[in-house]
Amino acid sequence: MSGVILEADDLHLRFGGVQAANGASLKVAANERIAIIGPNGAGKTTFINLCTGYLKPQSGRVVFNGQDVTRLSPRAITRLGVGRSFQIPQLFLDNTVIDNLLLALSAREGSWSPFTPMLRHPKAEEMWALLDLVGLKETGNRIVRELPEGMRKLIDIAVALALEPKLIFMDEPTSGVSSTEKFQVMDTLTRVLDARATTAVFVEHDMDVVARYANRVAVWAGGRIAHQGTPEEILNHPEVRETVIGVGV
């Protein structure tokens, strides 16, 4: 595989009696869109947590852009260019939507002058444009706590994208988004990712979304990859259809 941006190699992690990662390995090439699917408890979110520094593996290693990041903090990994959105959106709920994005922008630019109000950041327009891109410009001045879960999900992703990551992990980007809007949301996201040449790995339960937006699918089971291939190969795989998708052959 050429142009590997992230390589997770033989990750192991046990929580008490649960083997959350059991030899999980994945290579991600630049500009790929990899969907991770699998039943609940298969270790999908644990894998993201291991790759983004939230959890440390008991063995194995994670290499991003040629640098071993296995023992680095989430903060350090983020600074190297790995963004992340969460299954349950992690936002500053008492702040406005634009404040959330501007704080990400300030972190990215390292602009911490105590004399410049954040709203007057020289690149603030860029964040309004990003909000516009994800269809949430109207909500910019609203307090996040007042917004529905689906919108928070998108804002969470927008905050991660505001950092201009080279690679973004998205944990169930369409959960909480209505079924009529999920393709619209994913079309928008794909457009943004393409425009920024951002590689993406996303956990997803909706197979229509997987079929349409992933160019590779990894099936998680028991803390490791059980199968991987193109969406067509995986979604027609008899075992995957029976155990993951819930459709018998």
Added chain:
Amino acid sequence: MARQLVFGAALIAALAVFPLFSPWSTVILTVALCEGLAALGIMVLLRAGQVSFGHGLFFSFSAYAVAFMAAAKVGHEALVLIPVGMAASGLLAAIVGLFVVRYRAIFFGMLNLAISMVFFSLLEKLFSITGGADGKRVPRPTFAGVEFGREQFELATFYVTLVLCILAALFVARYLLSPGGKALEAIKSNETRLEYLGVSPRKVLYGAYLLSGLLAGLGGAIIALVSGHVTPELAYWVRSGEFVFIAILGGIGGVAGPFLGALMFQIIRGYAAVYAPETWHAVLGVMLLVIIFFAPAGLYGIVAGKGGKAQREEGGR
């Protein structure tokens, strides 16, 4: 915003002219402003959801630094002693902060309390150096090279304090709107996301702690000069508790809040000490209960039109 600016200007104008008509109030108002500065420091930390029950440490450290320097005649000039006292407490905050910003919530509050009580004990026990419970006298220094009489010195100190309070409040207001100030609020809201923005919550809190220590130190340096005497009581936990009380009484929604709280605290203390000398603490307690139940955004919230029941949730957060 316009209402708040008008109120701020009116408050400053009233403070500026009051001592001219009531010279007896000069020292009381100066003390209130000094306590307001320390409470402003508490307010900065409260924005991160952290409360310090030990800021008497920085208040007293700065006051003693001024007392020692004034006694040694190293810097027998008020305009030198104030920044030196403030810098001393800033240095102490820089050291203590390295340790306490690793902790949150009750541990943060109690660690601050514990460290301040260690300092209080040292002030009490090291009699030959600190004067023990009797404290140290602070000789009246010159002011801009001029030797004033007592009243002129108090008046000059008051106006310098008022100007310093305005500058401190303007700086803190600006800081709270800056990315650093927003990151500080984010510590209360969601540290996980802050980490995933590549920001160190510890560094953000450390910066705020330093600022907080400097503000308390500024108040302590001035109070040493205006009272002419420092005692270990400045480091006692009751004093630290008063700063928290003042911050909550005044409200943390705006930088005027701690100063309003400090003025109200002095008024209540003054009148209650005359009319209810045995129960004045109870009067303060009832006042705080009324604020918490009916105006959780504090006096500032009432003035800024944010103090009603609808704001209870916000004030409680």
